[in-house]
Amino acid sequence: MITRGRWLLAALAAIAPALLAANAQTPAPGQAPQTQKPSDEGIPVTDPVVVGACGSCHARDDKQRMTRISDRRATPENWELTIRRMISLNNARLTPETARAVIKSLSDTHGLAPDEARPIMFEAERRLVDFTYEGDKDTHTLCSRCHSIGRVLSERRTRDEWTRLIAMHRYYYPGIDGPSGGFRRGGPPPGGAAATARGRAGDPSGRGAEELQPMDKARDVLAKNFPLISAEWSAWSAAMHTPKLAGRWAIAGYQIGKGPVFGQLTIAGRAGVTDGFTTDARFTYSRTGETVSRKSRAIVYAGFQWRGRSADTPDDPGAWREVEFIERSGQQITGRWFTGDYDETGIDVTLRRVANDPIVTGTDVSALKTSTSNQRVRIYGANFPATVQTADIDFGQGVRVSRLVSRSPDMLIVDVDVSAAARVGPRDVSVGGSTISTPLVVYAKIDNVKVVPVAGMARLGGIRFPKRPEQFEARGVSYGSDGKAGTPDDLDLGPVNVRWSLEEYPATFRDDDVQFVGAIAQSGLFTPNVEGPNPKRSGNRNNVGDVWVVATYNTTTADGAVKPLKARAHLLVTVPLYLNWDSREIGR
C-alpha cells in the first residue's frame, strides 16, 4: 500500500489540530512580521499565474520582484520539490494544473542555462554515477550526507538565498546542527568517549566558534560558485526559445544488459500545452530483435530540458520517464529513458533529426576482429538510398565490405572481412557522405573482461517495498596496440557472454551475506531478496550484505585449451528507501 502525501495531510488535520495550528502558515492579521524585500539583483516574475499562486506569501515590489522566488534559479525538478513543500508544509493551496503551470513558468524564467545544467544532467536522469563536486570537498561531503550533491548543484542563488536555504534545513530538521547533519560543530558526537578517543570529537563544552561552522563555509562556497546572475544565464535567457522539434528522429541507444537499441520516433506538437510535445516511437533491441512501440507526452523547459512520460493522457504518471537535453542546434537530443521503482532500468538515447539527407546512427556490433571474414554488421540510420552499394560503405583501413546483404531506408546489413593487417582501434563508419563517429572498434584478441557497473547497488524488497534489482554486464577488453593493460589505447569490445556467479565479500570474518542477499541470473540481472528481519539469519538481521559479482568468460588458447577469464564487481545489497521524492508533475 502506498501513502500519498496529501492523504497524510488530511489525516493530520483530523488527528492533531494542535500540531497543525503550530504549523499554520497564514499568520493572523497584525501578527505577521514584516517581510524583507527581494534583492536588487532579483529576477522579476511577470507571469500572472505565478504571482497569483505565490503572491499571498511572497510579496512583490514595484519592479515585479518577488521575495525568495526572484533570488533563485533552479531545474524543474527542484522547483517541483519546492512547490510540494509549500503545499505540504506551508499550507499553500494549488491545484495540480496550477502547480504544473508554475513549475513550467519558473523553470523558464528562473532556470538554468544549458552549460549550467549539462554537468548535472545525471541528477534529473536519475543515474547512479560517481560524481564529486571538486570545487570544495567539505561542501560536497556536508551536502551529500542526506541527498545527492546533484540537487545542490541544480541551484543558483544569491548569497542571502543560500543562507535562507540553510536556515530552512535547520528549521525542518533541527538535528541537522548536530553530528548527523554536521551543519555545526558543537560538542562531541554521540558515543562521546569513543569519538574523543579517536580524536574526532570537538570540544565537549561545545565551542570552537573561532573557525567557520561547516554550514557557513558551505554557504560561502556555494554563494561564490553558484550565484544567481551568471554570464551563461544572461545570454541564454535572452536567446532562449524552444526549437521546433516536430518531425522524424532516429533513435540510437543502449540499455545495459540488453544491448543496443535502434529505431525512429516522430515528435509532434501537443495541443493546449506550451512547449508540449508528443512522441510516437518504435525501436528494436538489435541483439534479440525485440521491438517496442511506445508513445509519450513531454514538455520542454527552459528551451532545452525535455521531460516526458510514456503516457497517453495527462493524468497518467507513465511507466517510463524521459529526461533529455536538446542541443542548441535543434538537431540532436541526448538523454535517458528510465523506469523501475528506483528508476534503475534505463536506455541511454541519442536522437538525431531525420530530414532528407541520409544519416548513420550506429551499428549493432561494437567490435570487429582482425583476420576474420564474413562478420555481419547491421548499420542503422535513415534515408539510406536504394542505390547504396558496398563501395559506398566505409569502415576504414583493413576492413572490406564484401557483401551488402540487405538494404532498407533505415538499415543496411553487410558482411565485412577484416584483414590481418587492419590496425586495431576505434573506427568511424560512413555510408556515402554520412558518417557516424566510432560506433565500433577493430581488435585482435580479447585480453580480458570487465564487469559494469564496477560498484553496483540493489535494495531488498518484495513484501512491502519495491525491489531495486541491478543489471550487470560483462564487456570484453583489448589492451590495444601497446599490449599493456590500463593504458589510453585500451579498447572496449562491447558485451560478451559470461557465466555469472556471486562470491562472498568478506567485510568481516564469518561473513555470510552471499547466502541471503539474493540471486544473479545468467542474464546478469541480480534480483535481491525480501526486506525485513530474517529470523533464519543470526541476530535476526536483514538480507543485506555486500558480495562480489563474478563474470567468468571462457576463452580458448592457441592449443585449444579452455582458459577462463574472470572479472568482478562489488555489489551492495541494502535496505529499501521508505521515502520517494521523485518528480510527479514534471512533463505532465
Next chain:
Amino acid sequence: MTHLKPINRKAHRVVDLTRRENGHDVVALQQPPTPPHFPLGCSLAFFPGWEADSTGGTAGLCQPVERDIFDCHLGCFWPAHVPDQLNHAPNWTGTCATAQKDWRKLDLVFPG
C-alpha cells in the same frame, strides 16, 4: 632488528627490504586512507548509516535495521531516506509500536 647484523649478502638484502618496507609503511600511515565508495544519494551520516556503514558495507548497520527505525524517524536522521516525524510523516509509525515486529505496517511515503 637493530641488534642483529647481516653477515652475508642474503641477509643484507633482507635488511634492505625491511628498511624499504618500513619506510613505505611510515608513508602509508601518514597518508589519509582512500575513503570507501558510496552509491550516489546514499546517506553519509553514519550513526550507524542507512544504506551503508562508514566502511561502505552493511556489517555496521543495525541488526536488524528495523531496530533503528524509530530513532531515525523521530530524530529526522535521514530525511531523504526515512520519513521524518517532525514534518512530512508524523503518523508514519502510528500502527507500528516495535519496528522489528510491525515493520509490515509501514508505508512507502511520497512526501508532498
Next chain:
Amino acid sequence: MTTSSGTPRALRWFAVLALAASCVASREARIDLVAQSGPPAAERRLTGGDGTLYIGGYPNLIWIIDEASEKVVGTIHTKGGIPRRLTLTRDKKLFYIIDATQEVVEIVDITSKTTLDTFKLSESNKRVRINSIEPDPTNRYAILLTRTATRAIDRVEIGPSTLQQYDLKEHKIIRTIDWPDGQERDQANLMFSPDGKFLYFLGNEILIFETEKFTQVDKWDVSNFEQGLGQVSLAFGGFGGLDTVNDEPGFLTTTLTIEDPVQHRRMIGVGRIDLNKRDLDFSTLGPAGGVNIVLAPDRKHAYGLESEVGRYQFWTIDLDERKVTSRAEFAGRPRMSLKTSSNGKLLYIYNAGHTIDLFEAATYTYLRTIDLDGDVTTAFYVVPKQRGQ
C-alpha cells in the same frame, strides 16, 4: 532526598546477607571468547538486584520495570508526546522529559506516575526548541538550552543557541544567561552542586557559576590538569545526557582521553571529578579506542563496551587497582548501549529497538532478554532501591 546513609539497620543487615550470598558466584577474570550459551546453574537465578529500571518508548510512555522480576510493573503515560530526552532528578523522584519535537517539557512524578506539569516556550510563529534541561536541586527553576526558529511568511530565521533560566512555578523565563567568554555553544553539559549554589559547565574546562545572578566565579582547566600529563579531553553525556545515578552527589565519573606530550600516545582513562574540591582522581587504562564506560553502583568497578564493526567487547575495570582486569569478545551488534544493574552483577544492553539484553557481568555470558511492547526512544535509568521509601 535520600542517600546511602539513611538505610535502616535491619535493611542493611539484610543487604549484607544478600551480598554474601551472591558472592558465592565466582568472579574470575577471563580474556577469551566466551560462548553465548544459556543461563547459569538452575538453582540460582541471577538477577540485577532489587531496583527499578526506567526507559521511555513509543508511542508515549515510560516503562517501569521491576529489576528482580524483569517485568513491566507500570507505565507512565506522557502527555507531551513521544518522550525523547529523559532527565532523572538527583533525588530520583521526578523525570523531566523533553518530547520528540524538542518543544514540550513534561515533569512527571515517578511514584504516582502522574504528570505534574507540562510547558513549552513556543508560541505563534516562534518555535523554541529545548535541547536540554537541568533543574535546580529544589525544582524551583531549570536551566534550558534553547534555540528559537522564527517563521516569517516567506522564510525562516534560526536564532542563536541560548541559555535561559526558567521559573518552574511562574512558567516564564526570568533570565538569559550570558555565555562564558561570550562564545555561543550548541551543547552544554550542565550540573548543579548538590546544594544548588553552583552551576557547573562541564567540558575540558569546567566553568563554575554562582546561581544568584549566574555570573562566572571560577574556572578549572581540567585539560591542562597536571604537568607532563598532556592534553586531557573529557567526555560527558552524549545523546542521553548525564547519568549520575551511581555517582556520589557532587562527584562525576567520566571517561578521559589523554595524549601525552612525549610519545603523543592517545590513552583512555576513567576519572572521578570532585566538583567541590576541583580534584580529578583518574586512572589511565590503556590505548584509546572506541569504548564507552559506565560506572558500577559499588563505585569500585566500571564496565566498558567496545564497539567496532564486527567486533564487540565487554571490559571490566577495577577502579581500585586502576586497570582493565578483563576484556572479552561477545556476539554483539551495532548500536548498543551499556548500563550496569543496581547490584552490579548484570550488564544491560539496550538501544535500539524493543529489547534489553541481560549479561552476567562476571563472565559476560548472555542470560536472557527483556522484551518491551514498543521501541525505546530515551535514555535508560537503573535506579537502586531507595532505602527508607
